[in-house]
Amino acid sequence: MGRGGSAGTLAGPEGHGALDVVLEGLRRLEYRGYDSAGVAVITGNGIESRKKSGKLTNLLDELQANPLPESLTGIGHTRWATHGGPTDRNAHPHLADGGKLAVIHNGIIENFAELKRTLSAQGVEFVSETDTEVAAALIGELFRGEAGGDLTRAMQLACQRLEGAFTLLAIHRDQPDTVVAARRNSPLVVGLGDGENFLGSDVSGFIDFTRRAVELGQDQIVTITPDSFEVTDFNGKPAQGREFQVDWDAAAAEKGGFASFMEKEINDQPEAVAQTLLGRAGLDGKLQLDELRIDPSQLKAVDKIIVLACGTSAYAGQVAKYAIEHWCRIPVEVELSHEFRYRDPIVNANTLVVAISQSGETMDTLMAARYAQEQGAKVLAICNTNGSTIPREADAVLYTHAGPEIAVASTKAFLAQITAAYLLGLYLGQLRGNLFTGQIRDILADLAKVPAKIQTVLDDSDQVKKLARTMADTRSVLFLGRHVGFPVAMEGALKLKELAYIHAEGFAAGELKHGPIALIEEGQPVFVIVPSPRGRNSLHAKVVSNIQEIRARGAKTIVIAEEGDTAVQAYAEHVFYIPETPTLLAPLLATVPLQVFACELATAKGYDVDQPRNLAKSVTVE
Numbered sequence: 001m002g003r004g005g006s007a008g009t010l011a012g013p014e015g016h017g018a019l020d021v022v023l024e025g026l027r028r029l030e031y032r033g034y035d036s037a038g039v040a041v042i043t044g045n046g047i048e049s050r051k052k053s054g055k056l057t058n059l060l061d062e063l064q065a066n067p068l069p070e071s072l073t074g075i076g077h078t079r080w081a082t083h084g085g086p087t088d089r090n091a092h093p094h095l096a097d098g099g100k101l102a103v104i105h106n107g108i109i110e111n112f113a114e115l116k117r118t119l120s121a122q123g124v125e126f127v128s129e130t131d132t133e134v135a136a137a138l139i140g141e142l143f144r145g146e147a148g149g150d151l152t153r154a155m156q157l158a159c160q161r162l163e164g165a166f167t168l169l170a171i172h173r174d175q176p177d178t179v180v181a182a183r184r185n186s187p188l189v190v191g192l193g194d195g196e197n198f199l200g201s202d203v204s205g206f207i208d209f210t211r212r213a214v215e216l217g218q219d220q221i222v223t224i225t226p227d228s229f230e231v232t233d234f235n236g237k238p239a240q241g242r243e244f245q246v247d248w249d250a251a252a253a254e255k256g257g258f259a260s261f262m263e264k265e266i267n268d269q270p271e272a273v274a275q276t277l278l279g280r281a282g283l284d285g286k287l288q289l290d291e292l293r294i295d296p297s298q299l300k301a302v303d304k305i306i307v308l309a310c311g312t313s314a315y316a317g318q319v320a321k322y323a324i325e326h327w328c329r330i331p332v333e334v335e336l337s338h339e340f341r342y343r344d345p346i347v348n349a350n351t352l353v354v355a356i357s358q359s360g361e362t363m364d365t366l367m368a369a370r371y372a373q374e375q376g377a378k379v380l381a382i383c384n385t386n387g388s389t390i391p392r393e394a395d396a397v398l399y400t401h402a403g404p405e406i407a408v409a410s411t412k413a414f415l416a417q418i419t420a421a422y423l424l425g426l427y428l429g430q431l432r433g434n435l436f437t438g439q440i441r442d443i444l445a446d447l448a449k450v451p452a453k454i455q456t457v458l459d460d461s462d463q464v465k466k467l468a469r470t471m472a473d474t475r476s477v478l479f480l481g482r483h484v485g486f487p488v489a490m491e492g493a494l495k496l497k498e499l500a501y502i503h504a505e506g507f508a509a510g511e512l513k514h515g516p517i518a519l520i521e522e523g524q525p526v527f528v529i530v531p532s533p534r535g536r537n538s539l540h541a542k543v544v545s546n547i548q549e550i551r552a553r554g555a556k557t558i559v560i561a562e563e564g565d566t567a568v569q570a571y572a573e574h575v576f577y578i579p580e581t582p583t584l585l586a587p588l589l590a591t592v593p594l595q596v597f598a599c600e601l602a603t604a605k606g607y608d609v610d611q612p613r614n615l616a617k618s619v620t621v622e
């Protein structure tokens with residue numbers, strides 16, 4: 001299983017060598033994943049492939065040691081492992097049909113276990129832990145059988161049986177001048193050259209060779225030859241992609257046309273949440289974790305949860321506390337990892353430690369998790385980086401599938417962590433019998449609607465950006481929230497601090513009167529995260545009172561409220577609305593305008609939002 005970049009190419013006799021094109025494409029796509037890389041080409045001897053775990057440079061070394069012959073047809077992949085560790089064996093391409101077929105894949109095939117069982121019963125043997133190999137085997141079986149040796153037909157038939165999200169590329173020895181690709185909920189673009197055609201996860205995969213591109217629609221299949229491309233749907237009915245001219249330079253192409261990785265990653269969030277939700281319900285409709293090395297009876301006996309994390313990940317942990325305590329009735333403490341070890345924490349075999357880390361390498365969190373394990377606690381990691389140290393050492397793992405996060409400021413990983421924490425809460429609620437199956441189903445249904453709602457917030461973010469640009473000279477911004485709005489407020493403040501180097505603080509709105517209200521003076525900008533008026537009404541009313549209190553003292557109030565909440569308008573200089581959603585899930589929406597605000601304001605100040613001063617993406621020192 002992978003979630004990386006794929007580049008495929010088909011070059012005509014006048015075109016570039018396939019291997020050179022694929023490697024160049026992978027070099028440009030490496031930002032999408034760098035756990036392993038691999039290529040396959042069609043030669044006179046059939047399919048030949050090389051693959052290596054680690055960065056692309058490992059594959060280049062391998063190709064130097066074991067070169068591949070010249071070829072005009074090839075595919076390549078750079079992987080961001082989701083399930084199945086980042087090993088040589090799990091790297092793509094995966095071969096099938098006796099080594100005559102090679103397949104690469106991004107995404108998650110949800111019904112792979114069921115397909116694997118069926119194919120195994122038919123005598124197919126698997127060598128990796130990936131779902132990609134299952135897709136390859138399925139295409140191979142169909143190619144030899146029902147599709148009558150037609151790769152496009154085999155792909156169509158296979159896609160009719162696959163569930164989940166995928167971009168698949170396949171080549172077969174018996175059709176040496178063809179590459180077939182399919183997409184569902186995962187990107188795929190065709191590049192149209194002169195006597196050569198290309199495929200890529202995005203245009204950066206072929207931008208050095210052509211600027212003419214065709215974007216495929218949902219559930220479409222494309223077959224390319226050196227001088228043709230043909231699009232169908234999964235049933236074989238002719239279809240059309242959208243042709244466009246790429247007018248980005250190569251650097252912009254890697255960022256999906258956005259000015260920065262951070263902006264791209266903010267815009268990736270609907271997909272990050274959707275991918276994190278994907279494939280969590282098993283065949284029996286029950287939730288499952290990625291790796292579970294804890295006996296479920298021990299999880300049932302857990303009487304306390306301690307979340308350990310730093311920075312943004314710790315704010316995700318604070319959101320988790322509200323959800324897990326509400327759903328599972330287990331006390332949850334959230335502690336900064338670097339503080340945990342240096343007091344005398346009460347931890348025992350009935351404590352479940354949840355270590356949240358995007359990178360999986362944060363030394364503070366790693367050391368704290370190790371300490372907890374030494375005290376007898378079980379550690380469950382919520383992590384975005386497959387194969388990193390924290391999940392490797394943990395007793396259980398729930399991966400966020402946000403894809404690689406390049407910008408130092410965490411955005412999509414935060415929303416994915418919160419999503420994973422909700423899944424953990426539901427899992428524990430299911431296991432311990434705190435939640436009925438129907439309740440879990442309803443919450444999952446609400447979660448499934450969130451990606452489209454995030455997209456709405458992004459689509460409506462022009463006013464937030466406009467406001468940010470007018471505030472470039474602001475010296476201090478405060479953020480207030482209650483309940484799950486409190487960690488959102490702190491995350492909004494952190495984003496502004498780290499990107500725009502502006503003093504910013506997030507407060508619990510109720511704490512204001514105990515001191516921070518003294519900071520309010522004429523013109524002080526204050527963001528207020530207002531809870532839904534549909535939820536516990538007292539909560540909404542209290543926050544509205546807080547807005548009045550600070551407004552009376554001169555604050556310039558900027559309010560994030562739920563659509564239809566007209567009550568706040570009278571007290572707000574600016575209101576940004578987010579779609580309706582249950583209160584506990586609201587952080588997935590309310591955070592987005594704050595990220596957009598910080599990114600835009602820092603950009604207006606001329607700062608590099610991808611690499612803010614003094615910071616590192618992964619903090620591997622204590």
Ligand code: M6R
Nearest residue numbers: 311312313357358359362409410
């Ligand atoms: O990789 P981790 O999630 O363990 O990293 C934790 C923090 O260092 C990280 O969230 C940091 O606060 C970010 N720069 C926030 O944007």
